[in-house]
Amino acid sequence: MRPAASPPHLLTLILLTANSVLTLNMFVPSLAHMAEDFGVDYAVMSLAVGGYLLMTAVTQLLMGPLADRYGRRPVILSGLAIFTVASVICALTQDIVIFLAARMMQSASATGMALSRAIIRDQFDDREAATKMATVAMIMAIAPMLGPSFGGLMDAFLGWRASFGFYAFSGVALFVLTYLDLGETHLKRSATFGAQFREYPELFRSRRFWGYALCAAFSVSTFHIFVSGAPLVAAAAFGMSPAELGVYMGTITLGFIIGSAISSRVSRRFQLSTMMIAGRLLAALGLGIAALFILAGQLSVPLFFGAMVLSGMGNGMTTPNASVGVMSIRPHIAGSASGLSAALIVLVGAFTTTITGAVVTETNGAFALPFLMCLASLIGLGCALLVRIIDRREARGT
Structure with missing residues (x-):
């Protein structure tokens, strides 16, 4: 398979963004079952949401500068790889501490949302970029509507771990799609982090x-x-x-x-x-x-x-x-x-x-x-x- 050398299709950016949203909310209907399965209070289990949000903020603060220095493509691919490994761990572990640690690692999926916007801005002027971004947002908005329902159905028929198995599958699929379709769009990189931070x-x-x-x-x-x-x-x-x-x-x-x-x-x-x-x-x-x-x-x-x-x-x-x-x-x-x-x-x-x-x-x-x-x-x-x-x-x- 040859790596992509041209800018990505809009659909690729939509899927990367939607994956970030689904990672937050698709498994939420299963929280009570997860707490019972791990033998912990619901408040502890809810850290899978609250802690994830906090780590998402930290991840996006780190990934943005890395993408400006090294490019959008390697950072998104790295984020998807981390996300996939973390999803497999979440799906298999019986230990709540390991689960929560892996759940925090899943915040690497947030690179897809933050950097998809940067990729659009790399290619278009302000008004055209706003049009493209609105199109992404319009289609992506379906994810928070359908995600919890889909997760609830999987929990009912396959158990809560099925949601994290789905995350692992989506991570692999998106990694392949990004490798084949998402060429680098950020061509004016800083020579060093020092030069970048001075901006x-x-x-x-x-x-x-x-x-x-x-x-x-x-x-x-x-x-x-x-x-x-x-x-x-x-x-x-x-x-x-x-x-x-x-x-x-x-x-x-x-x-x-x-x-x-x-x-x-x-x-x-x-x-x-x-x-x-x-x-x-x-x-x-x-x-x-x-x-x-x-x-x-x-x-x-x-x-x-x-x-x-x-x-x-x-x-x-x-x-x-x-x-x-x-x-x-x-x-x-x-x-x-x-x-x-x-x-x-x-x-x-x-x-x-x-x-x-x-x-x-x-x-x-x-x-x-x-x-x-x-x-x-x-x-x-x-x-x-x-x-x-x-x-x-x-x-x-x-």
Whole structure:
């Protein structure tokens, strides 16, 4: 088999990104069975999710600079190899400590998500990259909808270890696909890590970089807030069964797919900040109006989950453009910028879910959840407006 020498097809980047998402959530329905099998408390078993998220942030901080120095291709191939070995260990081990250690190693799959964005940015200008990234996001959004259902079915018929066997199989398949299809796209590498790191202070001092990065982080945090609080609200306010909740949980993802489709069609016509502002306004207005009606006693399922569709649409319009903006500040260290932004998304998500858990209760949840999501959307809007102001000042040469 000859290694690839040309840029990858978009489908390859979609599969690499989807694998990162499935690695996080596909086995979640099996957590209770896994805790029973290992003979540990559920809280210990939940480290397979929380600890993995933390390691994902660390992995992306490390893999970004490595990809800028040595190229996208070798880092993704190395990440997939580590992920595959870790998945085999998870599927076979009987020891909880070894399992959790291998589970942390599975965070190497995150290289696929972070570096897929950098690969797109390597090949296209800002607006075209936003269009391509929106297409990837639109199709990839199916993964979080179907992943847990698929994992639950495998647990029911084959046991929870089948999910990790699937991970190992996908790791091998993606390694082969990447080897054959993903040629190197990063051709302007730093001569040394020292030369590369000397670029970082200028990146970190850029208000535009932090505007893009924080806009992306607080946009995605609305999804984290929703996932954290929706089960409580659905049961307390609407009396939904878990099966009904599973259907309605897809509303925010459906909105994201619609928003990403819009972005993929129109992003090349507008500035990045224009799409970001439009997305944040749509989300903030939808969630804010719903919160006000709920506060006035007009609570209903269509109102509550309709607002979630609008929130998802806003995210689909905002996130691809903000992600491209993050990597446009210093294109030759786009991998580092993408990794830093991805880590920031995880950290802001951890912070907002903690706040959600402390604030949302059975009595106030129907109002508090859209209110918190609206607040996060407004913070993202403020960051997008900051980028627009800076863009206008630079255009005027002031």
